[in-house]
Amino acid sequence: MLVTYIQAINQAMHEEMARDDNVFLLGEDVGVLGGAFKATDGMLARFGNERVVDTPISESLIVGAGVGMSIQGMRPILEMQFIDFISCGFDQIVNMAATLRYRHGGQTACPIVVRGPCGGGVHGGLYHSQNPEAWFFHVPGLKVVAPATAYDAKGLLKSAIRDDDPVIYLEHKFLYRRIKEDIPESEFVVPIGKAALRKEGRDLTVIAYGSPVHAVMKAAKDMAKEVDIEVIDLRTLLPLDWKTIRASVGKTGKVLIVHEARRTGGIGGEIAARIAEELFESLDGPVMRVAARDTHNAFSAPLEEYILPNQEKITEAIRKLASY
C-alpha cells in the first residue's frame, strides 16, 4: 500500500488505538481539526472524545496528565503541535517522566509517547523548525526515535506506543508529504534500538537519521563511481545501536555523521567520542560531522540554506574524508 510519511503515522495511531483501548491521544487541535498537519485525522470520529482529547494550550499539562494516565495503566500518545513547544513541557518530561521508575525503585513504568513535527527546510523560522533531540538524548530513562521513512514512521510509532518507557518520537515535517512509499498491508513493527543499514559499502560509513538520510542516500548514489559508501540510518537515537555502528566502522575505518540538529552538543559529538574511545584502532581518518551551524533556525531562505546541511555540504565532507 502506497502511503506518505504522515499517513503512516496516522495509520500507526489508528491501529494501536483499535488494538488496545488503553491507548489515548491528547493534544491541541488533535480532535475536531485532526491535527495542524492532519496526523490525527479521523481519530475523534472513530474513537470518541474520551480517548481523543482536544486539550487547552498547556504542554506541561499534556505531558503531566499523560504521566498520570500512564501510572493508572493507560498508554497515552501526547502530541506537541510543533515539537518546538516541547520546551513548554520540558520539566514534566525530564524530571517527572524520565525519573518516574527510577525514583520508585522499579515499581512502575511510564508508557507515554511524546510526538510532534520537528525539523527545518520549510521556512518555519525560529520556533517551527527545531530539532530538540539532543536535549533529551542527555536524559537517562527516555528513549528517542527519529524515523526517516514511512515504513519506519509506522513501525516505530507502534513500538513506541507499546513500549513501557517514555519515548520521544520525532517526526520530520519536511518528509510528511514529500515521501511516498509502498508498505505492507499486514501488521508490522520496527523495534526500538535497532539501526537500519540502508546501503552497504566498503570505503566510508555515513551515519544519519531523520530527513538528512535522504540527502545522504542521494549523495552516496551520485558518488558511486568515486567512493563506495555505507549508510546507516540510526532510526533510534537513544539507545544507540552501537553494534551496527561498530561493525561498520570496523569495516570502513572512516565515519561521517550527518544530522540536521546543531553541531555543538549534538548527537554526532557523542557518537564520535565513543568511536574515538572504543574503535580508535579501526580508524583511517578523523570522525567528521555535517550538522546545522551553531546558530538559531533562522527564517529567511538564504539564512536557512546557509545553516542547514544539504547534499552539497555532505558531498564535500565525503570527498574530504575519502581523501585520508
Added chain:
Amino acid sequence: MDERKERELYFWLRLIREFEDRVSALDKQGKVQGGVYSGKGQEAVTVGVCHDLRADDWVFPLHRDLGAFLVKGADPGRLMAQILGKRDGFAKGKDSFLHGGDFSHGIFGATSMLGATLPVAVGSAYKFKVRKEDRVAIAFFGEGASSRGDVHEAMNFAGVHKLPVVFVCENNFYAYSTPNELQFAVEDVASRAQGYGFKGEVCSGNDLHAVMKAAGKAIHRARGGEGPTFLECKTYRYHGHSEHDRATYRTEEELVTWESRDPVERWETYLGKRKYDIASIKTETTERVRKIVDDALAFAEGSPLPEGPEAMEDLYATPVTEG
C-alpha cells in the same frame, strides 16, 4: 473626544485593516514564506489600547497584533520587510511576522510559545515600579494562551507587587480549532483576576469606545500605583487561525454575525452620527492608507534578502571568539 482624534482613530483602524488585507493578498500570491496570522476583525482592541499610550510605555503584542506595532509607531516599511524576511525587517530576516520587535518604539517581539511574553512584560513593569518611572507595560495574549502556566505565574507576581501592567486578553472564542468550552470552564477569563488580587474587566473588543474606556481606566490605575488589571476584550478573527486554515470548525452563520459587528464599520457609523462628512472621510482615508501600505510594500520589496553568513550575527552582545 474632538473631531481630529475621532478621525485619527478611524485612520488607524483603516490602516491596520489595509495592512492585514495586503499581507493576506501577498500570502495568496505565494510571496510570504512564513505563517500569516491575520488579526482582521480585532483592530479595535489594538487601536483602543495603544492609541493613548506614551512613547516610553511598552507593548507586548500577540501573534495577530500587527496593529499594535503600527499604532505604537513602528515603521510600516520595516514591518512589511520583517514579514517578507528582508534585511530591513526588525529581525533582519532571522525570523518573520511579529517575532522581531522594535525597541525604539517600546514594542517587544514575541516567541511562538504562547503566553511566554507575559512574565517578560511583568519584569519590565517591575523595573518601572521600583525605579519610579511613570510607565506601563501592556501584555496582549489570546484566551487560548491563558491556559499556559507562564500566564498564571506572571499574573500572580504582578498581583503580589502591584505592578503597572495591563493584561489584555483578546478573547476571539477559538484557539486554532478549539472552542472556549474546551479551554476553560468559566464565561469570562477575566474572572480569574480575583484570584490574583486585582481587577478584571470585560468589554466588547469590537467597540472602540468600550475598549478605550476600559483600557483608559486600566492604564490610569497602573500609572497611579494601583496595580494590574485583567482586561478581556471579546472579539472575533475573520480569517482562519493562519491563512491556510479554512476554519471549517466554525459556522458561516457565526462569522456573518460577527461581521455585522465589524469594528471599522461601527466607527464609521459613529462618525456619521456625529454629522461629519463620512463619504469624504472614507475616500480620503482610503487613499491615505493605500499609499502608506503601497509605500511599505515598495520599501520591503526593495530591501535585500540577508546573505547566508548573517545567520551567525546577533547571537551575542559581548563578542565571543574561539580561543
